[in-house]
Amino acid sequence: xxxxxxxxxxxxxxxxxxxxxxxxxxxxxxxxxxxxxxxxxxxxxxxxxxxxxxxxxxxxxxxxxxxxxxxxxxxxxxxxxxxxxxxxxxxxxxxxxxxxxxxxxxxxxxxxxxxxxxxxxxxxxxxxxxxxxxxxxxxxxxxxxxxxxxxxxxxxxxxxxxxxxxxxxxxxxxxxxxxxxxxxxxxxxxxxxxxxxxxxxxxxxxxxxxxxxxxxxxxxxxxxxxxxxxxxxxxxxxxxxxxxxxxxxxxxxxxxxxxxxxxxxx
Numbered sequence: 001x002x003x004x005x006x007x008x009x010x011x012x013x014x015x016x017x018x019x020x021x022x023x024x025x026x027x028x029x030x031x032x033x034x035x036x037x038x039x040x041x042x043x044x045x046x047x048x049x050x051x052x053x054x055x056x057x058x059x060x061x062x063x064x065x066x067x068x069x070x071x072x073x074x075x076x077x078x079x080x081x082x083x084x085x086x087x088x089x090x091x092x093x094x095x096x097x098x099x100x101x102x103x104x105x106x107x108x109x110x111x112x113x114x115x116x117x118x119x120x121x122x123x124x125x126x127x128x129x130x131x132x133x134x135x136x137x138x139x140x141x142x143x144x145x146x147x148x149x150x151x152x153x154x155x156x157x158x159x160x161x162x163x164x165x166x167x168x169x170x171x172x173x174x175x176x177x178x179x180x181x182x183x184x185x186x187x188x189x190x191x192x193x194x195x196x197x198x199x200x201x202x203x204x205x206x207x208x209x210x211x212x213x214x215x216x217x218x219x220x221x222x223x224x225x226x227x228x229x230x231x232x233x234x235x236x237x238x239x240x241x242x243x244x245x246x247x248x249x250x251x252x253x254x255x256x257x258x259x260x261x262x263x264x265x266x
Contacts, residue, residue, distance in 0.1 A: 060092030069140035074129035
């Protein structure tokens with residue numbers, strides 16, 4: 001089969017961001033006065049027990065980790081996306097960097113600003129986010145400056161994992177059908193949605209890789225479409241799906257949650 005002509009299927013673009021889809025995380029670190037700083041992030045990946053975190057060079061989180069190399073990483077469930085958004089344009093730095101002036105506002109207590117609760121950690125000083133069902137305690141092993149100087153890469157070793165018992169299966173495994181993270185894709189918040197398959201499982205012989213669902217309507221089951229962030233004013237659209245507000249599991253139908261038996265939201 002001859003390859004498709006690129007001019008007919010693709011065009012050259014230069015998106016301002018390249019977040020194709022990464023989990024939203026909440027990073028907690030300690031300020032110099034011992035108070036916690038909380039920051040949302042999505043530049044994250046993990047291999048084994050090591051985490052790689054992309055951090056802005058002028059942010060309070062990086063400054064804290066350079067002096068006090070401990071942090072917690074908490075994963076909010078889809079119902080918590082408003083809490084994430086409430087602190088997205090707040091900074092823990094009293095001296096707001098020039099690049100953030102006009103957009104960011106200083107706030108000394110971002111836990112309170114987000115409406116979230118600090119929870120004491122076991123092995124590190126920064127607190128976890130109590131409302132998050134999956135939480136990691138970690139110690140920074142290395143910080144590497146980025147190529148452009150605008151960011152740094154922090155490598156951290158996870159020293160303890162906390163998981164709500166409702167999302168744990170078979171001993172130490174996280175049940176992906178009982179819990180899902182928020183995924184940040186091109187300035188939109190998503191849930192994972194309907195399972196496609198499992199690693200090592202059967203795969204279909206043929207798929208329609210050309211399908212684009214740009215015009216789809218939000219479904220009532222297994223669907224969290226998006227909250228669109230506007231670049232400049234205007235109304236935002238929020239389509240919230242069948243996500244249990246108690247445990248974060250995806251719901252089926254209009255009855256109680258199959259995982260925790262919580263009643264559906266009013």
